Amino acid sequence: MSETNSVRLSGPGGIEAELPVHDGTLGPRVMDVxxxxxxxxxxxxxxxxxxxxxxxxxxxxxxxxxxILLYRGYRIEELAxxxxxxxxxYLILFGELPNGAQRLKFIHDxxxxxxxxxxxxxxxRGFRRDAHPMALMIAVVGALSAFYHEDLDVEDPHHRMIATxxxxxxxxxxxxxxYKYSIGQPFVYPxxxxxxxxxxxxxxxxxxxxxxxxxxxLAKALDRIxxxxxxxxxxxxxxxxxxxxxTGASPYAAIxxxxxxxxxxxxGGANEAVVLMLDEIGTVDRxxxxxxxAKDRNDPFRLMGFGHRVYKNYDPRAAVxxxxxxxxxxxxxxxxxxxxxxxxxxxxxALEDEYFQERKLFPNVxxxxxxxxxxxxxxTKMFTAIFALxxxxxxxxxxxxxxxDPEQKIGRPRQLYVGPGERPxxxxxxxx
Ligand code: ACO
Numbered sequence: 001m002s003e004t005n006s007v008r009l010s011g012p013g014g015i016e017a018e019l020p021v022h023d024g025t026l027g028p029r030v031m032d033v034x035x036x037x038x039x040x041x042x043x044x045x046x047x048x049x050x051x052x053x054x055x056x057x058x059x060x061x062x063x064x065x066x067x068i069l070l071y072r073g074y075r076i077e078e079l080a081x082x083x084x085x086x087x088x089x090y091l092i093l094f095g096e097l098p099n100g101a102q103r104l105k106f107i108h109d110x111x112x113x114x115x116x117x118x119x120x121x122x123x124x125r126g127f128r129r130d131a132h133p134m135a136l137m138i139a140v141v142g143a144l145s146a147f148y149h150e151d152l153d154v155e156d157p158h159h160r161m162i163a164t165x166x167x168x169x170x171x172x173x174x175x176x177x178x179y180k181y182s183i184g185q186p187f188v189y190p191x192x193x194x195x196x197x198x199x200x201x202x203x204x205x206x207x208x209x210x211x212x213x214x215x216x217x218l219a220k221a222l223d224r225i226x227x228x229x230x231x232x233x234x235x236x237x238x239x240x241x242x243x244x245x246x247t248g249a250s251p252y253a254a255i256x257x258x259x260x261x262x263x264x265x266x267x268g269g270a271n272e273a274v275v276l277m278l279d280e281i282g283t284v285d286r287x288x289x290x291x292x293x294a295k296d297r298n299d300p301f302r303l304m305g306f307g308h309r310v311y312k313n314y315d316p317r318a319a320v321x322x323x324x325x326x327x328x329x330x331x332x333x334x335x336x337x338x339x340x341x342x343x344x345x346x347x348x349x350a351l352e353d354e355y356f357q358e359r360k361l362f363p364n365v366x367x368x369x370x371x372x373x374x375x376x377x378x379x380t381k382m383f384t385a386i387f388a389l390x391x392x393x394x395x396x397x398x399x400x401x402x403x404x405d406p407e408q409k410i411g412r413p414r415q416l417y418v419g420p421g422e423r424p425x426x427x428x429x430x431x432x
Pocket of ligand 1: 265266267268270294295301302303304305306307308309310359361364365366
């Protein structure tokens with residue numbers, strides 16, 4: 001990053017400021033407002049951080065206008081086609097693709113940390129069977145901070161790496177057990193002879209009663225979904241992880257907060273909401289009715305899986321998934337999947353509609369992922385849990401990056417106060 005020049009600001013009342021401007025490797029230039037308050041006595045106001053860079057990062061880059069997503073400089077489409085999830089995880093964490101030996105060691109180290117402390121299962125057992133898997137994941141991941149508290153020094157890079165490996169390794173076990181618990185089946189322990197996605201599918205669907213063989217096509221499709229969800233710059237859940245981590249809190253607590261943030265329907269919860277919406281639409285002829293509702297300012301309904309804060313073009317992850325949906329469904333013998341047919345028609349009509357064109361609303365990653373997951377037999381309630389599982393890689397990479405950043409400070413935004421001015425206390429008998 002270089003500091004190329006500065007911006008001079010002048011405002012009413014003779015306010016003057018000279019602020020440095022930074023150039024990243026890609027993307028818009030950034031005005032450094034850190035000295036703004038000292039120079040002018042004013043804050044900036046940016047609810048939702050629409051124009052604010054909260055940190056420097058070298059992990060993921062999005063060109064929202066062109067619809068490009070890069071992990072450490074590599075296009076997402078290329079990684080989805082040529083790489084696999086653990087290799088991509090290595091890339092995201094360490095900045096380079098692994099060589100053969102690094103790759104094998106990384107796979108080994110992740111594989112051999114997949115078991116949960118036996119005591120953890122009692123946390124699951126404290127929940128109602130109908131609890132949402134995301135609620136269980138928040139609780140169980142948060143509880144890991146109690147299991148790994150004494151021996152964790154967040155200032156020590158080696159300790160941070162152990163926490164990173166543990167988190168990535170244990171997430172599939174936690175997610176699969178959340179599902180097993182909801183259906184009243186015994187927990188299935190991880191198996192070290194299986195690949196990452198394969199092992200997750202096995203823990204989801206195997207029972208102790210008989211041999212369960214994981215379909216390699218499904219494992220490959222799920223692995224690809226994991227790659228596409230692995231990181232996405234400073235989104236709400238990643239910013240949550242950074243904010244919590246900035247206080248020096250346990251990374252397990254930070255990831256639990258990230259999972260909570262991801263759960264909302266405006267973020268990762270949208271993949272579940274898309275499938276529920278497609279169910280509600282039911283038939284292609286009802287699409288115009290739902291589009292009219294999405295466009296109606298007086299109706300809170302939004303087209304789920306459409307629109308994005310950063311992408312003002314087709315989300316490249318949605319493009320990969322749309323193609324993947326056709327392949328996976330054909331392999332599963334579901335060439336005529338009614339939900340996929342409604343989704344494609346909905347997309348076609350929406351993209352031709354002036355409302356969506358004017359606002360640059362395109363399908364996002366959640367639009368097609370749920371259809372693929374459902375076709376694979378994964379229950380709707382698990383969709384966001386799977387998103388969380390994959391995003392754990394990005395969360396941990398961003399947390400590690402933050403902890404190494406010499407400019408890192410506790411995250412503490414300012415505010416535009418609009419409450420009452422100072423006033424004297426009113427005794428009870430004098431209150432109206
Ligand atoms: N359906 C209908 N209208 C929409 C939609 C939508 N899905 N998304 C945005 N709009 C409209 C808004 O009503 C607004 O219109 P207006 O200018 O007339 O008021 C305009 O487009 C801009 O929308 P904002 O809400 O200001 O955009 P923002 O960047 O804050 O929100 C978000 C982005 C939250 C993703 C939004 O597009 C949305 O709610 N989409 C549906 C939920 C969804 O799919 N979320 C997943 C996002 S991807 C992810 O997190 C993994």
